[in-house]
Amino acid sequence: MDKVVDTPAAAVADIADGSSIAVGGFGVVGVPEFLIRAIQEQGAKDLEVISNNAGVDGRGLGLLLADNRLRRIIASYVGENKEFARQYLSGELEVELTPQGTLAEKLRAGGAGIPAFYTITGAGTQIAEGGMPWKYDTEGNVVKESPAKETKVFDTFGEEEEYVLEKSLAPDYALVRAAVGDRHGNLVFNSSARNFNPPAAQSARTTIAEVEKLVEPGEIDPDDVHIPGIFVHRVVPLTAEQVADKPIEKRTVREA
Structure with a gap:
């Protein structure tokens, strides 16, 4: 029952070329940054990714885009990423745009066994x-x-x-990021990170979660669990330094 894996690299080691992967996150919130970076280092290519958005330049899925590791993307919102636009318009990337609510339900239904x-x-x-x-x-x-x-x-x-x-969508893998997780894979998400992480986690044959805080089984109140451990196969605890590495999508200031 202990699903903890020591490092992101070990957690994604079996992701092969051509795999389909659902990736959680909403904008830059709740994105499994370190699992994505581990795939970048691992070398898998020709990937089909299902995600609400395509990351931003230099972070999240933007890293895999920059390395030309993505063959196809199913997404709802694809702004904020110039490299995405360049690859799509130049014929390097296949893109299936899907309404946001429909995308969430395609993932949730896939996890529920609804075709x-x-x-x-x-x-x-x-x-x-x-x-x-x-x-x-x-x-x-x-x-x-x-x-x-x-x-x-x-x-x-x-x-x-x-x-x-x-x-519905039932990809090979899902990568998600949770605020809290236990060794059995029960997960809790914070605020808008809950938008796409739960349906992504439900959908896949193998779900890998990076968690900001790892606790022991029983420490999460059952009523607080957003995704039960039955959907989660690997749990990767993040370091304090990794947890603190959170970007701001758009910096704005008000006039004095």
């Missing part, structure tokens, strides 16, 4: 009709676009509306 679900989000748009550019060539021509999705009309609350069938 697909209907949602009203995206009905009547290119999300349902297809034609969104997934990949460009070096000349800026679209060489791969999203396919049309199955739709169905449901009578909801006395009104017929069109819904879109979305397939």
